[in-house]
Amino acid sequence: MNPGTSIAPVVRFLGDVAPMSTSRTDWLVAGQGLLRAGGPDAVRLAALTESLGVTTGSFYHHWSNMDEYLDALADYxxxxxxxxxxxxxxxxxxxxxxxxxxxxxxxxxxxxxxxxxxxxxxxxxxxxxxxxxxxxxxxxxxxxxxxxxxxxxxxxxxxxxxxxxxxxxxYYVPWPIExxxxxxxxxxxTAKGRARRPKKPVRNQRDEHA
Amino acid sequence: MNPGTSIAPVVRFLGDVAPMSTSRTDWLVAGQGLLRAGGPDAVRLAALTESLGVTTGSFYHHWSNMDEYLDALADYxxxxxxxxxxxxxxxxxxxxxxxxxxxxxxxxxxxxxxxxxxxxxxxxxxxxxxxxxxxxxxxxxxxxxxxxxxxxxxxxxxxxxxxxxxxxxxYYVPWPIExxxxxxxxxxxTAKGRARRPKKPVRNQRDEHA
The missing domain is CATH 1.10.357 (Tetracycline Repressor; domain 2)
Structure with a gap:
């Protein structure tokens, strides 16, 4: 592969220089990013290393396997x-x-x-x-x-x-909530007050039942 | 099978007498019962007939297959x-x-x-x-x-x-909400009022940051 065709190998290389500098929290934050975007099934080692731009070395510095990592991700x-x-x-x-x-x-x-x-x-x-x-x-x-x-x-x-x-x-909100x-x-x-009484004649609802 | 050992065959028999009397709504309500208890994977024809005490005849009177039924269940x-x-x-x-x-x-x-x-x-x-x-x-x-x-x-x-x-x-509520x-x-x-001011000196929070 020609390193000039993509920035990814460079990022990966830079990641390789000091894989141990990727902290436990960095891995967990990256995992939450995947979780947000695609749910727990999207949290995979390949996607994590891609997202952090590092190799798997740093991962195994913190966790011995994916199950242990997922437990930590849930706990976090x-x-x-x-x-x-x-x-x-x-x-x-x-x-x-x-x-x-x-x-x-x-x-x-x-x-x-x-x-x-x-x-x-x-x-x-x-x-x-x-x-x-x-x-x-x-x-x-x-x-x-x-x-x-x-x-x-x-x-x-x-x-x-x-x-x-x-x-x-x-839930689905039909109006923009700003x-x-x-x-x-x-x-x-946080307000303290009495229940409000209608000030004007109340509109009837369609198909009145009561 | 000895019909005396369980009430189920009797219920099934009674269901069989007039399978067409099980309405579309009966099937949908039964499906919602299964959905509540075990999610969409629990909504199966066998469980539905068991729950209604009827055979599959009535089902096919209303829907041609399970996919059509599940669509109707969602729409309902x-x-x-x-x-x-x-x-x-x-x-x-x-x-x-x-x-x-x-x-x-x-x-x-x-x-x-x-x-x-x-x-x-x-x-x-x-x-x-x-x-x-x-x-x-x-x-x-x-x-x-x-x-x-x-x-x-x-x-x-x-x-x-x-x-x-x-x-x-x-969400998980730590106190009983009655x-x-x-x-x-x-x-x-529904109350109308101004935001409330504290009446007494405010307790400090642990690890004060502001």
Whole structure:
């Protein structure tokens, strides 16, 4: 093969110079990229080395086989990555904590990863356990923010579930939901008020049943 | 086989008397039961006839093969079943409409079916199209209720998404969320008020970053 025909061998060569410098986290982040794009079946050694531009040497420096790597990839979501997310969301004011966490949840890449992890979790016990841990820790973080805003426990929990589900639900939205809608959403879940009565005569629904 | 050893042959016999009386809807409802319990792979002709206590004659009265049946099963969720759900949710007062729809969404069987359909939709175009149609129609129904409660369009849409996502999100909740929490949740999304300020000194979070 003529090395001049493609940049890939050069990238691979550069990767070869110091394969051990590709960290454990680099491999896991690369795996999450594949997971986001094509689900767990897309996470293969060839695709990983292609994505990192390294040979398999570095892989075996960190893991002895693919099963061990996939376990680590599943665990990562509910461990180091979760801790990093929480570290970014920590702030004195509870509203600011919720705002930062929502900013992470509504990030396009994180949202796609969350979807991929939940899908993987339906068939993989290790992924299920990571998702379950992340859900528990994040919900408690959100609950604490609502408690700090002055809500009683059960009220804080229901609001935490409401906000959290908005971040992890996957459904088809017929209208564009914009970035600023996250602030609007936070206002709704943190507001205290009475249920609103209609101000004007209520339109009848077609095929009235009641 | 001695007919006295099990009730199954009797049930099958009774089914045989009038196989044509098993309606199209009976077959679809039975299919949804299998879908809820074991996903699309569990929807097989043998399991369907077992579940309905009939022979395959009635099946071929309605569909010419399993592929045709599976298409109908996928479609059903976004068509007849959706219309029936909406018919049950129709009421003059928008709060009552939301309450009825939430009652259906938080029904254990409907929740399990929703989960199964969304999972199936990741690998089946027909199921995806049914879920997409159901989401669009239901979100517009919920949006209309919020408009009728007096909210402006974008506010109504964000609240509709918030309520809808609470109904379709699948995550691990570390605390029991009870039936009455649905009312609490409806109160939050329909309330009008300002974001709440903390009343007491805010607890510091561990590992303060800001």
């Amino acid at each position: 979501f509910g461990a180091e990555q979760l801790e990093e997310g929480l570290a970014l969301a920590r702030a004195t004011h509870p509203m600011e904590r919720l705002r930062r966490l929502a900013g992470l949840a509504w990030d396009r890449r994180m949202s796609a990863l969350d979807r991929a992890m939940r899908s993987w979790a339906t068939s993989n016990r290790r992924a299920a356990s990571a998702v379950q841990r992340a859900d528990r820790v994040l919900l408690e973080f959100v609950e604490t923010a609502f408690l700090d805003l002055g809500f009683e426990r059960q009220e804080a929990r229901v609001r935490a579930c409401l906000l959290f589900s908005a971040g992890v639900a996957h 970035r600023q809608d996250v602030d609007r959403l936070l206002t709704v879940v | 969720f976004g068509a007849e079943q959706l219309e029936e759900g909406l018919a049950l949710a129709r009421a003059t007062h928008p709060m009552e409409r939301l309450r009825r729809l939430a009652g259906l969404a938080w029904d254990r069987r409907m929740s399990a079916l929703d989960r199964a359909m969304r999972s199936w939709a990741t690998s089946n175009r027909r199921a995806a199209s049914a879920v997409q149609r159901a989401d669009r129609v239901l979100l517009e129904f919920v949006e209309t209720a919020f408009l009728d409660l007096g909210f402006e369009r974008q506010e109504a849409r964000v609240r509709a998404c918030l309520l809808f996502s609470a109904g379709v999100a699948h 039936r009455q929490d649905v009312d609490r949740l409806l109160t939050v999304v």
